[in-house]
Amino acid sequence: MRFPWKAEYSVGIQVIDQQHRHFLEIADYAHRRSRSFFVSKKEVGSVIAELTEYILNHLATEEKYFKEFNYESFDPENDRLHVKAHDIFRQDMEQYLTKVKDPGTNIKKLARDISDFTGGWLIGHILTMDKKYAPFLLSRGLK
Ligand SMILES: [Fe+2]
Numbered sequence: 001m002r003f004p005w006k007a008e009y010s011v012g013i014q015v016i017d018q019q020h021r022h023f024l025e026i027a028d029y030a031h032r033r034s035r036s037f038f039v040s041k042k043e044v045g046s047v048i049a050e051l052t053e054y055i056l057n058h059l060a061t062e063e064k065y066f067k068e069f070n071y072e073s074f075d076p077e078n079d080r081l082h083v084k085a086h087d088i089f090r091q092d093m094e095q096y097l098t099k100v101k102d103p104g105t106n107i108k109k110l111a112r113d114i115s116d117f118t119g120g121w122l123i124g125h126i127l128t129m130d131k132k133y134a135p136f137l138l139s140r141g142l143k
Pocket residue numbers: 059062082086125129130
């Protein structure tokens with residue numbers, strides 16, 4: 001799946017938008033590389049590793065801001081739901097990563113599955129949950 005950036009994905013905070021944008025590029029890249037006959041399994045494995053590391057770091061960045069600006073005291077419900085959504089996503093990623101280690105796995109297909117899953121998840125997550133914290137972080141001075 002291709003994940004072109006759209007203006008509607010912007011939450012108006014530079015650091016977050018950059019991470020979201022860059023992640024969608026990696027997901028796109030992983031998809032394209034995994035379709036190439038000339039790309040080795042090892043290379044596909046390292047693209048998956050890059051993709052995973054980047055998205056997990058991104059979730060940690062958001063959670064760091066929640067803590068730093070005490071989102072919990074401002075909107076406890078959405079703070080809780082948001083971190084929970086990240087936790088569920090992290091569990092899903094762990095299942096994918098278990099498959100990476102399995103020698104019987106079709107690694108190229110797995111790369112496409114991970115790319116589609118993470119890219120699709122991120123877009124849905126931005127449009128629903130990330131949009132909810134944006135006004136709060138902006139009000140605390142993030143740009
Ligand atoms: Fe998030």
